[in-house]
Every structure is written in structure tokens, then in C-alpha cells.
Amino acid sequence: MSTDTRRLLLIDGHSLAYRAFYALPVENFSTTTGQSTNAVYGFVSMLINVLASEEPTHIAVAFDLGRETFRLEEYPEYKAGRAKTPPEFHGQVELIQDLLRALAVPVVTQEGFEADDVLATLAVQGTAAGMETGIVTGDKDSFQLASPSVTILYPKRGVSELARMTPEAIEDKYGVSPENYRGLAALVGEKADNLPGVPGVGDKTAAKWLTKYGDLPAVLAAADDIGGKAGENLRAHLSEVERNHRLNRLVTDLELATSAAEAVRGEADREAVEALLDQLEFQVLGRRLEPLLGAAAAPAADAEIPVPRLVDAAGLVEFVSGLDAEAPVGVATDARFELGLGTVDAIGIAQGDAAVTADLTTLDPAAVDALSELLGSHPGLVLHSAKPQLKALAQAGYPLPHLALDTEIAAYLLVPDQRTYELADLCTRHCGFSPAVAEDEPEAGTLDLGPADAASALTGIGRSAWAVLPLAAVLRERIEAAGMTGVLTDIEIPLVTILARMELTGIAVDRSGLTALGAEFGAQAQASADAAYAAIGHEVNLGSPKQLQTVLFEELEMPRTKRTKTGWTTDADALTDLFVKTGHPFLEHLLGYRDTTKLKQTVVGLERMVADDDRIHTTYLQTVAATGRLSSIDPNLQNIPVRTDAGRRIREMFVPAAGDGFADLVTADYSQIEMRIMAHLSGDAGLIDAFRAGEDLHSFVGARVFDVSTDAVTPAMRSKVKAMSYGLVYGLSAYGLSKQLRIGVEEARGLMDEYFERFGAVQEYLAGAVESARRVGYTETMYGRRRYLPQLSSDRRQVREMAERAALNAPIQGTAADIMKIAMLRVDAALAEAGLASRVLLQVHDEIVLELADGEFDAVAELLATTMGAAAELEVPLEVNIGRGATWQQAAH
């Protein structure tokens, strides 16, 4: 192509925005105000790429305008049956148009026509003017426009790659010329446009006919000569094919406001572009837009992704010894876990622009030493999702490193309610590159090493090790800007190592006791089931809500309960109500069955997770709970039953490793920590007095609410007050309270009014918390941990009120989580400092469980009480309860 050729680039805006929307995970692209930006991001990213690769002299972007098109007029079902546009897509096209306007890129539309018609017209004008034309569109109808001077750039795989559909490429792929593509499409049909074609005819058959007869009119004329089922179908669908052919013709003679020759980019409005990028919270993308802003050549923002070197043992030693002891070091591995047992075969290490990958299974002692030295002593190690990798390395005999940063945790703190924090996505979003390059190259952590692609898998790990470094730099800046450096570096990052140790240690269980208990619960469940069957005279799957509904509401004609999406609820509350109303024994047995099967399932689930060392190694997730709490999986040890006697028998199965010098378990839990935080944050004098006086909180509050003396508070009054106090922390309504206490709404409202009368500062605090969250967009814990709640400004009431309740709860639940995390760090440090062998095994939100080394109880109890009690400075004391026993249950107090 000579340099003086004029090159015209035409873009189908709507089609590309839609492609981008589905190519990029919407949950990873939204602003703090809740505006989704994935389609905008993908579109702009594509625009930058295509401008760089095509270097057009002329450009235009077309959008569909208006619902009424001539196609819809002729065929009312045109594009009918399409799935509704997802709500997250709304507004993104407008944002793209705003951005294009600010960039002075011509936008061309025509009322009553689709973007494709506009592009077709411009392409024809361009060809007439001797221009080379490229059309970027995800609509195959435009293939009919391909010619020696017109190429269709069709997105494959997301929006990052464009297939160049020249006439030859179309001929190759479909077996027809661009002129005949319309005929092919008419025969085959287009599902997305609701244009059915000839049944049983696909690209191959259509191409065969078109080649044989020349073009579509000739095929239709020869329809009677075509044999077989396909020919029969063709004859039966002639009118549809003709209709498709009329509708898929693109209009090339529109009178447009801008002609191809006039489609030239003007001078960008830099301020407007920057304001928009700010609003979209795009940072890296903004730098990549620099060249479009007409400024002096900006430095290339695209990081050069180095190709990691595959090194052997000697190469690893050389690389490690050459590392700067001050500068950050990126590390990635292929660690994976099964029942608490980790495996790691490969490691990537990077610093600056250099990255290597090594096969850990082939290292010699010198290399192992060098690696141990690096992991054990380097102060700047950065990993993405460090904990599983640290655990696997530790099990492989390497020291538990000092972690400088975990990029997954940093990303979580910035947006704690995101679903995933994958390295590749974060790099794309924050750094403008993606470390996962080749499609056949597995990502770190997911590889299955076959001999053929072992090398590419290994370089993927090295690339990940390198990628965390630029990501870390960006995330650190953003964490600092949000005031969360303290939460990150003083709480979350040091906690990783502690959790890793807790998980590696696990908690011992009585394996045969579990088996026996499971069998016992199983037998009880079977007995309840048999009794239930006897009560109705036949068997039914008691675990199937659908079958239960048939029995309860049709067979037994009981009154209908609350609606669910698919019928009527059969939950325990509803069944209890029904039992009160009907007294039918089936209900009683069903409830008994539910209880015991649940217990049995819990026991069986635990049994499955016992590792070879007779211990259960749960995994704590540090980036899941939006409030800052931990969560626990595989198995979840934060929801082991405790409320019933039968349930507590499961806690009897958790024991110390007596043979290893651990005689007992110890539990330490914060008493009423959330109410204490409420007292502190609200500054309510009444609540603060109650805690300072060390009185029973609920009796104290009950005395005020019911206007009696503290010792005149009955158990019934106390339990009402307790439910209310906790409910308030979560935004409970009078209706909810009435349901929970099985009292009237008016009585519930009376209780709440009385409560707020006596504890006015609590009400003020709660109202103020929502108000300030609405204003700044996020809630904050005492330690600065944020949760963004853009839905506080939603105009949908249900959505908004849900956000309001979250805003009430997040600072309190989150502060409690912060305090417990700080306590864990200090307890761990204090145990080590005191030279004690007792160790922390579990965390259950406000409780920790320790394995007590022989003879250490007094020291440990003292240490726990002091350290946990002093973990935070509140207006009220932090009370810690400590218990000791031969099982988790017995250690409870």
C-alpha cells in the first residue's frame, strides 16, 4: 500500500460494543458509582488497536438509529425473539458516543437504517473515491461488501483479534464470492435476526448450489431440479429465502450527513476526554489514548512482556544470586491442593524486566538452597493469591516466606465485592496488558503438564511472576490513595502467613467417632422417614420440595404457605406453622428427618475431608466476604452446629493431638463484639455505661426498654431485646422483628420506638452511617477498610434498601473482622515471643480455637485475655471468654 493512498476505516459501533460486552466479564468493569464499563473499555481498546494497525486517513463510526427500520416494516418479526439487552449494557453505548465526540471521531447515523447500511454507503463512496476501506463489524451481512478495495475486519474471540475477510478469505471459508454471500445467507438463514432459512441447509449445501447454478436467482429457478430432502425443503421455503435475500441487502445509496471524503478526525477535546476517562475510572487506557489527543508522541504505555527464560538448576542459581535484594521480586508457581496436601512442580521468578521459570522437580541441592535463601529472606516477594502457593512451597520443604504483597488481596481491598480477582483480568484492567498470551498456553496454577506443551506452560508461570510486578505498583498506589495502606500492610498481608500455618496444621478429629456418629444420624433419619411415610401411607422423596408440595397442598390439602419462585415454601418455619394449624404427624416426622439428615450430611462431609494425618485442613478465603470477614471452605468449619444437643455432638469430634503433646483445645471468643463496636461508633452513653458496668447487656437494655428494674427483666423480655439489638445492627424492620418474635407488627414497632427513645445515639449513628455512605459512595471500618455501595443511589427501591442495610452492617461487621484479624496477628506473635508451643488452629469470626500444649494453660489463657482484649481501643472494654476442654465442645464455656 503506498503511503499516499487514502485509507478509510468504518466501524459498526453498536455491534462492537455488544461484542465487547460479552467478551469482558462485566463484574470486573464497573465504576465505584455502579456504572458498568466493560463494553466501553473493550470498544476503546479495540479502537486504539485498529487505529494503530490500519493507520487510516479517514474514519467513521456508525450506530443504529431508531427502532423503525425498513426491514422491520417489511417483516415485523425481524430481530424478534432476541434476548433482552442486559441492564448492564444500558448507557454504555451513550458513553462510547460521548467519548467518540470528545475524540472528534465522526459518528454517522441515519434514521430508519441500521449501522450496516450506513457503512455500506460509505464503503461504496470510498471505493468510488479510490480509497482503501476497512469495515470493522461483527455482522456477517457486510461480507457482501468485500472487494479488492474493501476488507471486512471481523472480530474473532472477543474484540482483541480481527479476521481480515478479503474476497479470497470469504471464498475460502464459505466457498462463494462476496457477491454470492447474500444468497448463501438467505438460504442458510440468520438466527440472530429471526430470519429462518431452508431447514437442513447449511453453508456447505448453499455454496454447492450457488456454485452449480451461478447465483441465487438461478438456484431458485432451478429449485425443481434439485433432488433429495434438501431440494424438497428448498421448494417448500422459496418465499422465506426470497424474503431473506431482500432483507439482507445492504443499502448503499443513503443520503448521509457526512460523506466518506468528509470522514476525517478533527481535533480532540482533551479536557472532555480526560473528564470522561475520569468518570469511567480508566487509567491505563487513558494513557494509551494519548496519541489520539494530538499531543507530542507519548511514551509507549504498553509494557513489553518479556519472554521468560527456561532455566535449569545452574541457571536458577545464577538468576537468584543476581537479584537485587531491595527491589520487588515476583513469584508464581503451579501449586495445587488436594485434602490439605499441596503439590508444586514449577516456579517463576521475576525482577525488573527479567523473568525465569524453573522445573522444581529437577533442582540440585545448590539450587534448592539458593531458592530457600531467596524465599526465606527476601523482603520484597510479591505473589498473586499467595497463600496456596506458600503452603505448597512449605510442604515441599521451602521456608514460609515473608510476603511483601499479594496482588489478589490488594485488588480485593479496592473492590471487595467483586466475584473474581484473576491475574490476567487485573493486568488488563490496571496495566493494559494481559499476561496470558497464547491460547494453547495454560495459566499458572491450572496446567496439566503434557510433554508437548510443557515448555509453554512453564513460560506462562514465568510471565505471571513478571506480571505481578507492574500490577503491584499500580495497586499499591491506588490502595494508598484510598487510605487503605494500613489495612493492607499491617493486617491483611501478615495474616496470609498465619492463615497458611493454621491451614497446614489443621485440626485433629476422631475419625472413627465421626463414622459412628454419621451412622447414628443416618439411622435416626431413616426412622423419621419411615414414620413420615407411614403417616401418609406412601413413600416420597422428603428431600424434594416439589414432591413435598404435592403431598402437603394437594394430597393433604393443607393451607398454602409463602410463595417461592417455583411454588410454596416448605421451610422449617412454614412447616412448624402448618403443624400448629393441622397437628398432622407427617410434619413432625418431616421436620425430624430434615434435622437429622442435615446433621448426617455435615458429618459425612467432614469425614470426606479428613486427611491422612487424621486432621481436617480447611481453607480460609481472604478475598470473598465484602465486609472483610474470612470465609472457610473444603470444609466450612465456620458453620459446625452448636445450637442443639445433637449438633453439639459433632463438636465433640474435634480433638487435640494428644500423642504430640497437646492435651486440650482452648477457645477464646469476644463477647458481644458487634454490640460493643456499635456502642463505640455511636457513642451512645447508655450502651457505653452498660458495657462499662459489666452488666448483662440484654437485661440492661431490657430494663430500659420495658421500664423495669434490671432484675425484673424476665427471660422472655430479655430474649426479645436480644433479638432486637442484633437485628438493629443489620437494619431489621418492625415487620421483620414481629416475624422473628412471633408478635404483632405494632408491638414490634413499640419495642423499637422504646429502644430508640432510650438509646437515641444509636438511631442517629445508623441514620448518619447511611447518609454518609450515600454521599461518599462507600462505608468505612475503624481501620479504613472500605466497601463501595453505589446502589445507595439506585432508583429501584428494593435495590436501594438492600444497600442501606448493607451500609448499616458493613462498618460494624467489618470492624469486628479487622479487630479479630489484628488479634490473631498479635496472639501469634505473643505465643512465639513467649516460646509457647500452643497454636491457633481455627477462626470462627469472633472465636479462635487453639491446640493447647501440655502445661501451658495458664500462660496461654493469660496471653489470650490480654492480647485479644487489647487488640482495639474502644470506648468500652473488649471482653474475652476463654474455655478449655478435651474437645471443641468441651472447650466452649
Added chain:
DNA sequence: TTTTTAGCCA
């Protein structure tokens, strides 16, 4: 394979 229902914890 994903969604729905139910139930356990703080």
C-alpha cells in the same frame, strides 16, 4: 452445568 431451595454458623 447452573439455579433454586433449604439449613447451618457468627
Added chain:
DNA sequence: ACGTGGCTAAAAAC
């Protein structure tokens, strides 16, 4: 419509 934050299992829907 009506209390927050989690995880798991089984059935049902896809």
C-alpha cells in the same frame, strides 16, 4: 418487600 455476611448439599431446570 420486610436482617447482614458466609458455605454446602440435593433437586430441579437447563
